[in-house]
Amino acid sequence: MSVTLSHQIGERRPAGTENVVLEVHNLKVYYTTPTGDVRAVDDVSFEIREGEIVGLVGESGCGKTTTAMAILRLVQSPGRIVGGQILLDGQDLVRLNERELREIRWTRISLIPQGAMNSLNPVMRIKDQIGDAIETHEGRLPRKELQERILKLLAMVGLPSRVYHMYPHELSGGMKQRVCIAMAIVLNPTLVIADEPTSALDVVVQRVVGETLLEVKNRLGVSMILIGHDMGLMAQLVDRIAVMYAGRLVELSDVYSLFKEPLHPYTQLLIESIPSIKERKPLKLTEGLTHDLRNPPPGCIFQLRCPHVTDKCREVVPPLLEVQPHRRVACHLYYDV
């Protein structure tokens, strides 16, 4: 049997019109090391609106996953949240204790972790794993009701009902990934954080999983943070993109403007270096020097790789400012204009 997703991709929403569900203000997450603190997330601010998908992109080690973990309050030692606010519907998650967090995790914010398909319990049937998640938070439910809910969920992510009785090893990677999506939305959360949900999948499967995410977003109106580094996939899936570099948010923009005219030099580099299957173009070479995160230089964090670097960049940290409607960028090039 083949699994076909008949989906209707909804119009992407215009920016700036909906309720904000999550606000992150000046978040700082540092990792303690013997030779000083590594600033994994440094002064990051953004917000997520109702029913939108925000892509969080950047190269490995730039702080994408750490930012997501901080939102869930899952930063583990030696990491710690040093400062900032994380407001979920106005409630500051940074101040909550473990008991209060338990009530919020999964019911209001859920996670599709990196390599999620390997996070399924190999000795439990799919129905029991999903059922577990429901009953942990809602208490015991009548079997019949539980079954109906699980079958509905499986259908929503495009899986056939026989998956209900199966074990994880009987499923392919893409199917397991969709089970994880089903588990993430089982309690109807406000926000789903998906950490590289399609990496390690083949393009065709990747696309099916991506379309499943879009379908879920459109049907449930859930907000999502999609972490990844595949710009092509981002172009297909997200409404807005947040670009991180070395622990800082350097650009935040709606997806159309960002691909049409990237503002920050790092975003420009990111977009230019996407290999295309439409035209054969000369390779764009850059030296990948990043400064030591324990000891960031004064000024802009991108100065070592930036082709437009000036003296001011070496002295003053560029703040993230709105330079065009709904577009924020942290770069001195755009402030004077």
Place this chain on the structure above:
Amino acid sequence: MSQPLLEIENVTKVYGGGFLQRGPVTVALQDLSLTIQQEPAKIITVAGESGSGKTTLANLVLGFIKPTAGHIRYRGQEVAAMTPQELKQYRREVQAVFQDPYEVYNPFYRVKHVFDMAIRNFHLARSRQEAREMVEEALNVVGMRGEEVLEKYPHQLSGGQRQRIMVARAYLLKPRLIVADEPVSMVDASLRAMILDIMLRLRDEHGISFLYITHDLSTAYQIGDEIYLLYQGTVAERGDTVEVIDHPKHPYVQLLIDSIPVPDPTIRWGGRATTVDDEEMRVNVHSGCRFYPRCDQRMERCLQSIPPLYPVGPKGHEAACFLYEEPSQATPTTRSEEAVPAAD
């Protein structure tokens, strides 16, 4: 024309099903042929999804496993029948770069150990001075300097730097062919171009051919000369890279290319994606085309025998699909914008 550098002829590799083993066998590669000429050096891409047999092919070429049937010849000589002496020479001339630049290093040794080992194993240098010069030259080829990296430990380097060092190590041995198994899939996008550029330079300036194994068609499109697209152990389509990707003919390759996300939010995915879970695909097709369960243009006869490669375009473009059996009749119908007759 002289002997080919590497000639893979009707190679089949079956896992399982041995004398004492029961249960189904897995046919990882079936009747695959691939030739790399000595001149000019080329980048030959082998692409396909996981389970298509790409890595099995790399392992066969590197001599880690032996084919169940068929021949692999290096400059006319059967690899499986080489003497230890010949095999050592072969191992020198055919080098490998692997996917994960984090796991190939021993974390306890400095980077220079990687080079010292190679030089010692193959007795490349007569003196310390000569060895040092060779290493320096190899590092220069990948745009690095010895003093920057040789005394460092692997964890002090980025993924891109580690991968470049691996290419330098391969270059040090002056190989004729480098088998590169997903060399850029774990390197950040902004640094990927550097590795690809090094591959191009090694091809053009040093005459080294590459067997570039990847699932990423876009990088293959940027640097590859010829491409072989595998589907479940068989060649679905092959030919000049640009020709194949611009005008895909096999239904699987069309689906694959339609599914590559376009880095432009105004262009959406084309067509419809279908997947089938693995076990069903393998069970359903005992004979015939392996893409049958997912194909939207399947015919009765696709179940009867495995389609051979038919010519479908210029520059040796061939597709293994019965749609192209008789060039005059075959007209693919799904691709509305590219309804090119098969005999062009």
